[in-house]
Amino acid sequence: MRRSLTILASLIAIALSSSAFGQTAPLSPEASDPLVIGWMQGSPVPDDRKIEFADGGHYTFPKTRWSFSHLREFAPTRNIWRGADRPTKLRTRLDSDIDDVMFTPLGGGDPMSWAESLAVNYTDSILVLHKGRVVYERYLGVAAPEKPHISFSVTKSYFGTMAAMLAHDGKLDTSKNITEYLPELAGTAFENATVQQALDMTTGIAYSEDYTDPNAEVFKFAYSGGFLPAPQDYEGPQSYHDFLKTLKPEGQHGAAYSYESVNTEVIGWIIHRITGAPPEQMLSERIWQKIGAEQDAYIMVDSQGTGFAAGGLNTTLRDHARFGEMMRRGGRYNGRQIVPKAIIEDIRAGGDKDLFSQAGYKTLPNWSYRNQWWVSHNDHGAFSARGIHGQTIYIDPKAEMVIVRFASHPLAGNANFDPTSLPAYRAVAEHLMDK
Amino acid sequence: MRRSLTILASLIAIALSSSAFGQTAPLSPEASDPLVIGWMQGSPVPDDRKIEFADGGHYTFPKTRWSFSHLREFAPTRNIWRGADRPTKLRTRLDSDIDDVMFTPLGGGDPMSWAESLAVNYTDSILVLHKGRVVYERYLGVAAPEKPHISFSVTKSYFGTMAAMLAHDGKLDTSKNITEYLPELAGTAFENATVQQALDMTTGIAYSEDYTDPNAEVFKFAYSGGFLPAPQDYEGPQSYHDFLKTLKPEGQHGAAYSYESVNTEVIGWIIHRITGAPPEQMLSERIWQKIGAEQDAYIMVDSQGTGFAAGGLNTTLRDHARFGEMMRRGGRYNGRQIVPKAIIEDIRAGGDKDLFSQAGYKTLPNWSYRNQWWVSHNDHGAFSARGIHGQTIYIDPKAEMVIVRFASHPLAGNANFDPTSLPAYRAVAEHLMDK
Numbered sequence: 001m002r003r004s005l006t007i008l009a010s011l012i013a014i015a016l017s018s019s020a021f022g023q024t025a026p027l028s029p030e031a032s033d034p035l036v037i038g039w040m041q042g043s044p045v046p047d048d049r050k051i052e053f054a055d056g057g058h059y060t061f062p063k064t065r066w067s068f069s070h071l072r073e074f075a076p077t078r079n080i081w082r083g084a085d086r087p088t089k090l091r092t093r094l095d096s097d098i099d100d101v102m103f104t105p106l107g108g109g110d111p112m113s114w115a116e117s118l119a120v121n122y123t124d125s126i127l128v129l130h131k132g133r134v135v136y137e138r139y140l141g142v143a144a145p146e147k148p149h150i151s152f153s154v155t156k157s158y159f160g161t162m163a164a165m166l167a168h169d170g171k172l173d174t175s176k177n178i179t180e181y182l183p184e185l186a187g188t189a190f191e192n193a194t195v196q197q198a199l200d201m202t203t204g205i206a207y208s209e210d211y212t213d214p215n216a217e218v219f220k221f222a223y224s225g226g227f228l229p230a231p232q233d234y235e236g237p238q239s240y241h242d243f244l245k246t247l248k249p250e251g252q253h254g255a256a257y258s259y260e261s262v263n264t265e266v267i268g269w270i271i272h273r274i275t276g277a278p279p280e281q282m283l284s285e286r287i288w289q290k291i292g293a294e295q296d297a298y299i300m301v302d303s304q305g306t307g308f309a310a311g312g313l314n315t316t317l318r319d320h321a322r323f324g325e326m327m328r329r330g331g332r333y334n335g336r337q338i339v340p341k342a343i344i345e346d347i348r349a350g351g352d353k354d355l356f357s358q359a360g361y362k363t364l365p366n367w368s369y370r371n372q373w374w375v376s377h378n379d380h381g382a383f384s385a386r387g388i389h390g391q392t393i394y395i396d397p398k399a400e401m402v403i404v405r406f407a408s409h410p411l412a413g414n415a416n417f418d419p420t421s422l423p424a425y426r427a428v429a430e431h432l433m434d435k
Numbered sequence: 436m437r438r439s440l441t442i443l444a445s446l447i448a449i450a451l452s453s454s455a456f457g458q459t460a461p462l463s464p465e466a467s468d469p470l471v472i473g474w475m476q477g478s479p480v481p482d483d484r485k486i487e488f489a490d491g492g493h494y495t496f497p498k499t500r501w502s503f504s505h506l507r508e509f510a511p512t513r514n515i516w517r518g519a520d521r522p523t524k525l526r527t528r529l530d531s532d533i534d535d536v537m538f539t540p541l542g543g544g545d546p547m548s549w550a551e552s553l554a555v556n557y558t559d560s561i562l563v564l565h566k567g568r569v570v571y572e573r574y575l576g577v578a579a580p581e582k583p584h585i586s587f588s589v590t591k592s593y594f595g596t597m598a599a600m601l602a603h604d605g606k607l608d609t610s611k612n613i614t615e616y617l618p619e620l621a622g623t624a625f626e627n628a629t630v631q632q633a634l635d636m637t638t639g640i641a642y643s644e645d646y647t648d649p650n651a652e653v654f655k656f657a658y659s660g661g662f663l664p665a666p667q668d669y670e671g672p673q674s675y676h677d678f679l680k681t682l683k684p685e686g687q688h689g690a691a692y693s694y695e696s697v698n699t700e701v702i703g704w705i706i707h708r709i710t711g712a713p714p715e716q717m718l719s720e721r722i723w724q725k726i727g728a729e730q731d732a733y734i735m736v737d738s739q740g741t742g743f744a745a746g747g748l749n750t751t752l753r754d755h756a757r758f759g760e761m762m763r764r765g766g767r768y769n770g771r772q773i774v775p776k777a778i779i780e781d782i783r784a785g786g787d788k789d790l791f792s793q794a795g796y797k798t799l800p801n802w803s804y805r806n807q808w809w810v811s812h813n814d815h816g817a818f819s820a821r822g823i824h825g826q827t828i829y830i831d832p833k834a835e836m837v838i839v840r841f842a843s844h845p846l847a848g849n850a851n852f853d854p855t856s857l858p859a860y861r862a863v864a865e866h867l868m869d870k
Contacts, residue, residue, distance in 0.1 A: 040740055041711075043676070043704060043707040043708055043713075043741070044619075044676060044739065045739060045740070050739070052738055052739075053738065054738060072507070072511065072512055072513070072514065073511050073512070073513050073736055073740055074511050075511055076488070076508050076509050076510055076511070077507055077508070077512070078507070078508050079507065081581055084581070084729075086521065146516055146519070184479075241478070241479060269478060272478040273478055276476075278478075294519075295731075296730075296731060298507075301508055303487055303488065303489060304479065304480060305475055305480070305508055306478070
């Protein structure tokens with residue numbers, strides 16, 4: 001089954017959230033405000049305010065509006081240490097005009113203000129940097145500056161960047177086959193695929209995301225890693241790595257772009273194999289400590305201690321902003337070169353647009369995907385990390401702007417909120433350039 | 436069953452660790468060094484180096500020598516935020532003579548040096564403060580200054596202190612019955628027991644710690660909170676609070692001292708009821724942020740989000756040291772009064788020595804227990820927080836000394852390592868007083 005894909009997580013979300021099927025409309029942003037509902041308040045928590053892992057409630061809208069800021073309370077996690085230095089200061093010069101910046105949603109519709117878009121997109125928190133200064137910062141619901149929030153597939157961009165760093169160090173040859181690093185994947189979908197194909201999502205994998213089929217791989221992926229509770233009778237793989245070994249090839253590697261989260265699990269495993277430690281150690285030592293993060297981050301881990309590379313990173317909004325600003329500045333931040341400039345230039349140059357276009361993303365014409373980053377190829381050179389339910393790090397080099405957002409949109413798939421996000425980002429970029 | 440008790444955790448440790456039954460001697464400190472064994476190294480981790488929650492391996496010696504520094508990787512946890520300020524500086528003036536300080540173990544035996552005692556006690560890390568300065572600091576195995584370690588029952592002393600703070604605030608009357616705050620405990624062991632009796636471990640509870648009996652309450656306690664994996668056919672309580680409701684009374688409240696961890700779960704619940712938030716929020720706001728902790732701490736939580744008040748706190752050694760130093764100084768630290776002095780004076784005055792003596796602790800003659808603290812009543816006025824497997828915060832006011840230790844001793848119960856700990860602490864105290 002080879003088609004335009006959203007990530008695993010999205011489909012499970014739909015499966016778990018009947019409202020997402022369109023049978024009933026999901027609660028509005030206002031009605032789903034987790035403070036209004038009062039999730040997990042009281043001791044004991046009343047049954048209708050309780051969120052549990054056992055029934056998948058932690059991944060069911062509108063509970064997600066609370067749980068996305070508290071995922072470590074539901075599952076095992078590994079710390080990503082920020083180091084002992086003081087955090088880099090994010091200087092602030094708030095621009096109160098941003099709330100009134102107007103834009104027209106993709107596909108038309110009435111003009112909308114930036115402030116209106118926040119609720120429409122079920123935003124939990126959002127921050128805009130301009131020339132490195134915080135010009136806008138908002139926390140809604142239960143979000144707070146010091147509280148990590150699930151990043152979902154924004155995680156992938158961190159792992160892709162780390163893989164590129166190892167390649168730049170000469171420790172990883174991305175043109176080599178994956179099995180050169182992970183011989184245990186011989187005979188699987190990944191045989192004869194290159195590391196670069198995994199990085200660019202052009203591997204050919206038989207991967208069913210048919211969520212009406214309880215045997216679909218998508219469920220085994222989530223059960224294997226413990227992101228979702230496995231049914232009592234589940235007898236499939238018990239770890240992300242064992243799950244990868246079950247995947248079969250389909251089609252030709254390199255013949256098409258196909259966004260499949262399992263590729264990033266392969267990247268994480270390769271980083272572990274090369275560095276001899278969980279990738280989160282490299283993330284701490286070479287990124288988190290270097291950018292001067294203000295809080296520790298964490299990643300969700302499976303029963304074998306393997307981090308959920310495709311989507312398990314939890315960080316604060318402000319630390320995503322530091323990472324994004326570092327990427328915007330060509331890798332130089334906090335007085336040091338953190339990511340080699342060549343890596344960022346390579347990402348900005350993008351991946352294969354023809355392959356990407358076959359995916360048919362209506363909101364992303366002329367975009368491409370490179371090293372786990374989404375590249376717009378627009379006249380601002382914008383590129384971004386994107387996660388399900390509205391997570392993003394959006395970098396606009398020409399406008400010298402970085403936008404970071406956490407959200408808990410009821411619908412899975414960026415196509416649901418790109419129309420009220422991408423033009424909003426562009427409008428703010430132009431507003432900032434005009435100042 | 437009413438007898439001298441170690442904490443729940445201890446007995447499970449014995450049950451899980453066959454070596455602790457004395458059938459075979461546990462691995463020596465050197466042979467059990469987690470770096471030597473190489474736990475959780477590699478990807479995949481070889482089976483004989485793997486530690487998993489599913490089989491209780493995270494709580495089986497010698498795996499504990501690794502897992503006690505990584506418990507969040509096995510279970511859900513809640514963060515205890517350190518705040519945004521810089522950590523208080525721990526000034527250092529190392530005293531290299533401490534390693535050679537000699538002492539005679541309790542009960543006799545050959546004199547031993549402080550340095551020798553570290554291995555004998557399966558120490559993971561240890562730090563000595565004298566007049567607020569770090570005079571000794573060591574990390575062994577996989578311990579490190581920035582890595583939180585499980586505190587086990589040292590946790591209780593934090594919760595006892597918080598309860599005393601709420602009493603001092605006028606929000607809690609410890610002379611009242613527990614059911615005044617938690618009416619849902621009517622008809623249980625805690626009916627007609629006062630809050631103070633829970634704080635001082637003088638409630639009368641039918642609580643079996645017969646670990647040869649799979650129906651013993653001790654197992655249900657651990658299964659209910661998710662500290663240990665429940666057997667497939669387990670149908671008991673699914674949370675700490677629901678477990679508390681199953682307990683039946685035995686004997687008269689206030690008639691004897693009996694150390695039972697469930698009392699602290701009651702205290703945690705009362706704190707939650709009074710403050711309207713998980714107790715960890717108070718711990719962050721009124722202790723962790725005030726002492727200028729250098730790392731976030733965390734607590735293990737059950738499926739309902741309830742923290743394991745009796746033993747689930749994980750902190751760094753240096754932050755325990757700050758807390759201990761604050762207590763030594765009568766609650767004033769980091770330029771502010773954090774815990775009212777009267778609370779610490781009350782703890783130091785101790786509990787009922789006659790009741791305590793009935794427990795028959797051979798290593799603790801003339802001691803007592805007050806508000807979840809252990810009080811020596813010796814000529815130095817020493818008092819301490821004590822956790823299974825060798826965790827401690829030992830405060831010697833006369834010597835102006837605080838010793839904090841993390842350990843992963845194979846045997847459960849402080850009686851196993853008090854003989855090579857308490858006289859060592861005393862000898863270092865005298866050494867420091869002589870300088």
